[in-house]
Amino acid sequence: MAATALPALAQTGYTDTSAGRPAMRDVSGMIMLDYSTITLSNGGAFDLFGVHYMQRANDWLYYGVGAFAPLARGDYGGFFGADATLHIQRQIAGNWFANAGISVGAAAGGASVAGIQSLSGDGLYSRAYVGLGYTYRNLSFGVNYARVAIAGSPINDSTINFFVQRPFSFSVGSYGDAGSVVSSADFDAPAHENILSLQFNNFAQINPTGSYTGDIGVASTQFTHFHSPNLYSFFAVDIGVTGLHWYNQAHGGIGTRVALSPNVNLYGQIGLGSSGWVTDTVDTGPGFIIYPKAMLEYLWGNGVGATVSAGYLYAPMGTSRNWTLGLGLNYHLSHSESQARSAPNGLDYSLRGIRLNVFGRTTSSITYNGRESDGISMIAVQADYALNDHWYIAGQIAAATTAFRGYAGYAEGFVGVGWQSNAYANGRLQAYAQLMYGLNDVGVDAAHEVGALLYPAVGVSYHLNERLSLYSQLGAAVSLGQYVGSHTNTFENYSIGLGVTYRFSLPTRS
DSSP states (O other): OOOOOOOOSOOOOEEOOOOTSSOOOEEEEEEEEEEEEEOOSSOEEEEEEEEEEEEEESSEEEEEEEEEOOOOOSSSSTTTTEHHHHHHHEEETEEEEEEEEEEEEEEEEEHHHHHHHHTTTTOEEEEEEEEEEEEEETTTEEEEEEEETTTTOOOEEEEEEEEEEEEEEEEEEEEGGGOOEEEEGGGGOOOOOOEEEEEEEEEEEOOSSSSSSSSSEEEEEEEEESSSSEEEEEEEEEEEESSSOOOEEEHHHEEEEEEEETTTTEEEEHHHHHHHSSSTTTTTTEEEEEEEEEEEEEEEEEEEEEEEEEEEEOTTTTSSSEEEEEEEEEHHHHHHHHHHHHHOOOOEEEEEEEEEEEEEEEOEEEEEEEEEEEEOEEEEEEEEESSSEEEEEEEEEEEESSBBBBBBEEEEEEEEEEOOOBBBBBTTEEEEEEEEEEEESSSOOOOOOOOOEEEEEEEEEEEEESSSSEEEEEEEEEHHHHHHOOOOOOEEEEEEEEEEEEEEEEEEEE
């Protein structure tokens, strides 16, 4: 994925705060959008639209993660992938820059369940690219020559990739300072609000033409950034958790907010993105969706609000039409502009400890419905949110880079709680244990689902420095339906994971 040179942004560094306050550092990064048309090796049409976050490591190196899906070519709504990227970039003359990079990840989808095998191969995605770009004010545009492939798949093509990026920066603290309080006057506090939303949304299909005709319940996360007191942009991801497990959707757009009272806000937004499962199950065509939605929020206090929402999800290049209803919570990460103006000496922010763990997971052989299947390899991302020195909340999502019983796209998602020991061996080693609950996707149909999974895990981290650690995890996945009677299918395996952790603390409103 390409990235702008960010000549106007300062390098990552520490800011000294007032006596007794933790030090903060500025991190520069960028949001990148790109688009490629692809010709499948069987002659079919395909395209991919990508959204990535890239963080700047030094003057010429970036690293990041992202997601991609088709939009307007072919008939593969619901195809979805995620990757990690290393990117090199240097200015060459004036505002012109050259770049090159490589991405590795997992992806899967198809026009039908059987089509997953033919389109997605083993699911291991790779991409290499090189190209040129031009920076104009706060945006960069450019073009790359890229090679895109999925192992064992007809997605294997050299293509032209068009991209646009916008830089941004934010402040973080040391992980060891989690729990401390800083003033907005002591660091580069956000000028406008940022909101993290968690919702459960129900999609009620209108005259469905696909093989699945029921409702789809999705777990939804949305990040909202205000550009003025009431105008915002957003990005959201929805994952199916009832009705049609692992239905997936990513969309972004713009919205506005109207304050109805001091505690009640009305939001209206419209999003564009990609959505689906497989096309003959839910017909979103190539995946492109338009999604207007209204949301009513009641603020309890301390930046937390309860929400109810309603919308209309429309796939103009397919037949899928849906009414949507949702309930959820908003967490206002930063203070509003009016609050900042009313406190000239600064507003308090609490530092919340966060760990991002990225690791490979390899399973033992998998016992599925009494039959033993080969193990699989997965790429996993786990986020830990510290509650105190020992307890934390965790969420993990893992996607397979090898096929499970001939199908690419196997995935697992978990949420849970963990406990960690004090650091020992001169602060280098730290052990943990966690218990998580979630779902997997066996990649066929509802009759093959195994229901809820329990995922206990233990591990050790070795801290290289304040920010980076080596990470290990030993876990076991076991289906619960076989014990509580909700499902007759069974699923069991062990797994081992190795990777890295990035540790920091994020200032959020007190």
